[in-house]
Amino acid sequence: MSHNLTTDHSVHKAMAMMGERLSELTNGAVTLRIYPGAQLGTQRESVELVQRGILDMAKTNASELEAFDPVFSVLNVPYLFTSRDHFYQALTGEIGRELFQASRNRGFEGVTFYDSGARSFYATRPIHTPDDLYNMKIRVQPSATAIAMTQLLGASPTPLDFGDLYTALQQGVVDGAENNPTALVTANHGEVSKFFTLDEHTRVPDMLVISSKALERLSSAQREALYQAAHESMMFQKDAWESASEQAIATAKADMGVEFIQVDQALFADRTRPLRNDIAAQSAQSKKMIQKIERLSA
Numbered sequence: 034m035s036h037n038l039t040t041d042h043s044v045h046k047a048m049a050m051m052g053e054r055l056s057e058l059t060n061g062a063v064t065l066r067i068y069p070g071a072q073l074g075t076q077r078e079s080v081e082l083v084q085r086g087i088l089d090m091a092k093t094n095a096s097e098l099e100a101f102d103p104v105f106s107v108l109n110v111p112y113l114f115t116s117r118d119h120f121y122q123a124l125t126g127e128i129g130r131e132l133f134q135a136s137r138n139r140g141f142e143g144v145t146f147y148d149s150g151a152r153s154f155y156a157t158r159p160i161h162t163p164d165d166l167y168n169m170k171i172r173v174q175p176s177a178t179a180i181a182m183t184q185l186l187g188a189s190p191t192p193l194d195f196g197d198l199y200t201a202l203q204q205g206v207v208d209g210a211e212n213n214p215t216a217l218v219t220a221n222h223g224e225v226s227k228f229f230t231l232d233e234h235t236r237v238p239d240m241l242v243i244s245s246k247a248l249e250r251l252s253s254a255q256r257e258a259l260y261q262a263a264h265e266s267m268m269f270q271k272d273a274w275e276s277a278s279e280q281a282i283a284t285a286k287a288d289m290g291v292e293f294i295q296v297d298q299a300l301f302a303d304r305t306r307p308l309r310n311d312i313a314a315q316s317a318q319s320k321k322m323i324q325k326i327e328r329l330s331a
């Protein structure tokens with residue numbers, strides 16, 4: 034299994050725990066070997082290897098799955114999830130199951146989600162309102178929706194892989210980026226970006242995917258074990274996430290001198306509102322999913 038995070042990240046710890054449980058539940062018949070830090074390739078490359086059955090599993094941010102099936106754009110819609118509870122309610126129910134199966138005829142499917150918090154902008158200059166983003170070069174994930182969102186806010190988006198971002202920030206190739214607060218510490222972005230704006234525009238989860246070929250090799254009891262271990266690791270990471278995120282904020286403030294800026298999120302929501310309609314117009318499935326998610330928060 035391939036992923037692009039460090040081994041001190043809660044998502045890595047949760048997947049390591051999943052591997053241990055999987056091996057316990059299958060009496061050692063199924064084991065998981067995890068390759069962190071993008072050593073087997075970027076998220077996009079890893080999912081492509083999963084698709085071809087060369088790799089069994091990969092963790093990717095759901096933003097990047099947009100390139101494999103357009104319905105994943107729904108998860109990139111700004112301010113669609115109104116709270117963490119709303120997010121969990123959607124993803125642990127019918128909508129989550131629909132997303133796991135969305136790529137079934139493309140050679141892989143979803144196994145579980147992991148919390149990646151709310152994404153916000155951070156840069157070398159403070160951002161208080163969308164106007165402050167005007168003409169700033171902002172790194173976004175390689176996702177058409179993330180690019181469109183950043184353009185609506187007046188900034189100039191630069192799609193880059195996560196592993197290339199620290200150098201891009203350090204060399205001034207980009208003025209800033211957008212992510213959850215753990216990126217400041219686990220990826221050291223707080224060494225360069227000293228202003229983190231809590232605009233919380235999206236809540237795009239990380240997602241664990243498995244190759245259809247790997248699933249076919251498992252007996253039905255082993256598949257059950259896989260889903261049980263995955264569910265337990267999701268619950269473990271859900272608990273671990275909040276403290277990891279709070280700890281990252283505390284460390285970024287105390288050790289890196291990062292300033293956290295409270296903003297009027299409605300200003301950012303208003304500017305990005307057209308994107309919700311654009312994504313809904315992409316397909317009947319996306320439109321229905323957006324409506325279902327909106328109804329859950331009502």
Ligand code: GCU
Pocket residue numbers: 037076093094149174194195211212213216239
């Ligand atoms: C988050 C997420 C990663 C993702 C990264 C990014 O940190 O957990 O899966 O790769 O954002 O911005 O690329």
